[in-house]
Amino acid sequence: MHTILLSGGSGMRLWPLSGSLRSKMFLPLLPAPDGGTESMIGRVCRQLAQAGLDESVLFVAHQEQLAITRRYTGNKFPVIGEPHKRGTFTAAAYGALHLYSAGKARPEDIICVAPADMYADEDFFRLFPQFPDILASSQAELLLLGTQPAYPSDQYGYIVPAQGGTEAYAQVLSFAEKPDIAKARELIEEQALWNCGVFAFRLSFLLSHLQRMGLPADHAAFAVQYAGLPVRSFDKEVAEHSTKAVVVRHKGEWSDLGSWDTLAARLDSPLTGEGGLWGECRDTHIVNELKVPLHVIGVPGIVAIASPEGILVAARKEANMIKDILQEHSVQEPRYGEAGWGSYTLLDQAANGTRLVLTMILRLLPEHDIPEMDCKHSAKTWMIVSGHGEVTVNGAAAAASAGGIFTIARGDRHAVRAVSTMKLIEVRISEAGDDGRIYGS
Missing domain, CATH: 2.60.120.10 (Jelly Rolls)
Incomplete structure (x- = not known):
């Protein structure tokens, strides 16, 4: 099985630390086993190695993040640069065709596509090696990985599985894309799972899909057409139209850490950087990249984030609004950037x-x-x-x-x-x- 990890993203939800040049997966904030800190992408690489999958990993990054991706993965994995941002389907096809045209993958081989920016327990990645056997036994054309929701969320998509499936997998009935909280509660009552954005399929399945779309199966020819391709997500282009899809259930920890609220809950300390928390500051976190102190006195339940790009002070539950604010207002050129x-x-x-x-x-x-x-x-x-x-x-x-x-x-x-x-x-x-x-x- 070949594992293609997609990296990138607009970087707006964790502003001001993340941005167009530094995605959230490069932020070295998570507690590491050695007592230090690690980035989300570094954590995923470590877990893939523990699951025995590191020999078959290919990263697909946006061209602007090619060098930084190589740097944060320790130059241990091949990384190719996507010439333009055209969505998860296009990026997955770009990676799969790279393997196919280079003779590294055959049509009958299994391709697993997953996001590089996720936070999960070790059991999550131990499910990956089971995908080829599940695809064979289920006779499915597409496999998805879903996790049992920890709470009703309007930030994730949902997969509704058929009841009465095997212990290993269930047939997929339908999908729901980021419902409101009331609908999310209904979906959880139907045993729906959060969609983790992990897909597995035979390479021949993707090649046939590209043929029906009139797109080439040659990597170089596909790259020539890249700039003119529309943005396509794998969910909407493939998963939601598949009549033979199964979902594997994960019952442990998983998150995309896509908000300051979820990221703060994973940090070892409420204070990162210079400054301090004083008085009643329960559930308040400071992350300060500046060389000047940042102090919070008597304000519970907020995040105070400072970087060369700007300063954000927000209630933890409301911090996601920064994405809408940045989309509505012009954002200046990055004041901070990382390179190889x-x-x-x-x-x-x-x-x-x-x-x-x-x-x-x-x-x-x-x-x-x-x-x-x-x-x-x-x-x-x-x-x-x-x-x-x-x-x-x-x-x-x-x-x-x-x-x-x-x-x-x-x-x-x-x-x-x-x-x-x-x-x-x-x-x-x-x-x-x-x-x-x-x-x-």
Whole structure:
């Protein structure tokens, strides 16, 4: 069986920590077995390895998150970049066709598609190796994984199973997409399950579906058409139209941690970062990425979240409204971003006539580098704040350590490599029409 993990998302529900460049699955906030913290994607990788599935994993990430996905998975798994965001069905097909065209998967092989951003117990992943046998014994064309709801929720889709199924699986009767709370209660009375977004099927099933849609089975040809494809979800495109689908029931812990309320419930401490909680602050959490203290006094049941992107203070149960707010109001360009080499934070930007001056801080991981590139701006200056490494300008390499200053002119080829953890301040002067990106992946 081949396991394709889909990563990405708009990153709005956990703003200001998550965003277009840093999805929620990269946030290193969850308690780890070694006593430290880990990201959601790191936790999933660890659990897949424990279930014996790590040898067959392929990640499909959006092109902008290719390097960061490789970084957070420890470069232990193959990762391919989706050229455009076109929904879970298109991303799943992109990954499956990659395996097929490369000769790594045959039509009779089982493909399992799952989201990379989920929080589940170990028993959840131990169900995955059973999928091929269940598909064979049930004669189903599609298998879904559902979990027993912990409470009525309007944030998840539901799968309604037929009654009287086997211990291992049941036939799927219908689906309900994010119902209101009253309807969710009715669905739970019908023994409905939360839809975990996990699907398993034979590759031949997907190939036949693509053929009926008039889409190619060759990965390169599929990629050529990608930009013009509509956004399609696997649920609506495939699952809801399948007449031979079964669902496997999971009775343990599962969540997509898609809100500050659900994420806060998984944190080891009510305080992450600088600051403090004082007085009656039951069920209040602070997550502070800034280097200034954030204090909450006598306010229970809220989240106070601070990052370079902004500050959010909200009742835990109401924090999901931030997604609607961000959709209704224009969002500024990200002030914080992560890449394969480290991260950057925009400190200041100032316009001076036709010129724009950006000041930012770059943090490079040890033995990582910002690859050689042409300077597409009027000027750029790097000042080394800490750490040591090497800066190369037009082929000339020089040792770089705290206090060092390097000036780069338009057209200069330049790069920096960190030996130890490095911190740099960059001042960039741009003219109208210059490359507006801060840094890519």
